[in-house]
Amino acid sequence: MTPQERYLRAFLEMYWLRPETALWRALDCLALDEVGMSGPVLDLGCGDGLFTFTRAGGRMAPDFDAFSQVGDLDAFFDKVDIYNFSDANTRPDVRTPPAWTVDVGLDHKDALLRKAFSTGLYREVVEADANADLPLEDGRFGTVYSNILYWLDNYPLTLREIRRVLRDDGRVLLQVPSETFRDYSFYQRLYVQGGDPRWQWLHLIDRGRSDNIRHCKTFDAWRDDFAAVGLKVAHHRRYLSKTVLEAWDIGLRPISPFLIEMANKLAPENRAAIKAKWIEGILPLLLPLCELDWITDAAHPPGFHLFVLEKGA
Ligand SMILES: C[S@@+](CC[C@H](N)C(=O)[O-])C[C@H]1O[C@@H](n2cnc3c(N)ncnc32)[C@H](O)[C@@H]1O
Numbered sequence: 001m002t003p004q005e006r007y008l009r010a011f012l013e014m015y016w017l018r019p020e021t022a023l024w025r026a027l028d029c030l031a032l033d034e035v036g037m038s039g040p041v042l043d044l045g046c047g048d049g050l051f052t053f054t055r056a057g058g059r060m061a062p063d064f065d066a067f068s069q070v071g072d073l074d075a076f077f078d079k080v081d082i083y084n085f086s087d088a089n090t091r092p093d094v095r096t097p098p099a100w101t102v103d104v105g106l107d108h109k110d111a112l113l114r115k116a117f118s119t120g121l122y123r124e125v126v127e128a129d130a131n132a133d134l135p136l137e138d139g140r141f142g143t144v145y146s147n148i149l150y151w152l153d154n155y156p157l158t159l160r161e162i163r164r165v166l167r168d169d170g171r172v173l174l175q176v177p178s179e180t181f182r183d184y185s186f187y188q189r190l191y192v193q194g195g196d197p198r199w200q201w202l203h204l205i206d207r208g209r210s211d212n213i214r215h216c217k218t219f220d221a222w223r224d225d226f227a228a229v230g231l232k233v234a235h236h237r238r239y240l241s242k243t244v245l246e247a248w249d250i251g252l253r254p255i256s257p258f259l260i261e262m263a264n265k266l267a268p269e270n271r272a273a274i275k276a277k278w279i280e281g282i283l284p285l286l287l288p289l290c291e292l293d294w295i296t297d298a299a300h301p302p303g304f305h306l307f308v309l310e311k312g313a
Helices: 003-015 019-032 050-055 073-078 110-118 155-165 186-193 197-206 219-228 242-250 253-263 268-291
Strands: 041-044 094-096 102-107 122-127 141-146 166-177 231-239 304-311
Touching (some): 003 050, 019 050, 019 166, 019 242, 102 110, 155 166, 155 219, 155 231, 186 197, 186 242, 197 253, 242 268
Parallel strands (some): 041 141, 141 166
């Protein structure tokens, strides 16, 4: 099985009701696989931990997935994070433990951290605001991984804090949006940038996400931000093509609360059986997109960067 198929299958097990998320996450992993990680590791903005758990080879029982424990689904339409809910009585049934562990997972949402800790991936979880000084010792980590910089108001402070908690020979792995990211959102391109009011309805597809993904910058602009805090680029590549991001943009997000509600009414064995069928059905659509992510042209550079940073000017 190719790495593309292995990751897609694993992430579809976890995110089957949001196949576009599975595609993005598989491509995240394929980019990260080009880069090693040495411990101790900090996962900054770890969320529910399911991404790094899956990346590390962890697998849950087939009836468990990212949608098994959610809060009030009606709140989805008020832009509440329905995943920030942890049911103390439900523990995920880990079938294959992750092949490696993460020393610290940090996030500002306690329910997500409880879920993350319950996977067994994290030795320690820390609830803290990444827009402020981090409650972590200087020089503690060999690797700091983060894919949340674009959520933060004050990311230059966060970058300084990341550098502070990094060992002198440590590395930072960052996944951040590029200057083209918004161009591949139908809502942004046709309504916000195009200014044509007939496309206003596309907000129903966008649901605020292209605004939440802030700090969309060129390689040079990111490199300068890193240099300003004493971090230099040791490795870089772009990924998430226009085609992939346009497929992701449509996705199943607007109808996901209804799908989740339906799925959560299924008996566990039915859920596992339907999910298995669903994955086989959707794979022929997603696998080519995943394999062809590298296809692009000069006018449409991919929408995300992977940066590996080291201490230095
Ligand atoms: C898109 S999710 C990514 C989660 C996880 N890294 C993953 O890949 O699944 C963004 C995460 O950033 C966290 N986050 C956003 N702002 C934060 C802040 N100021 N401090 C700490 N965590 C924050 C959210 O709670 C959420 O878990």
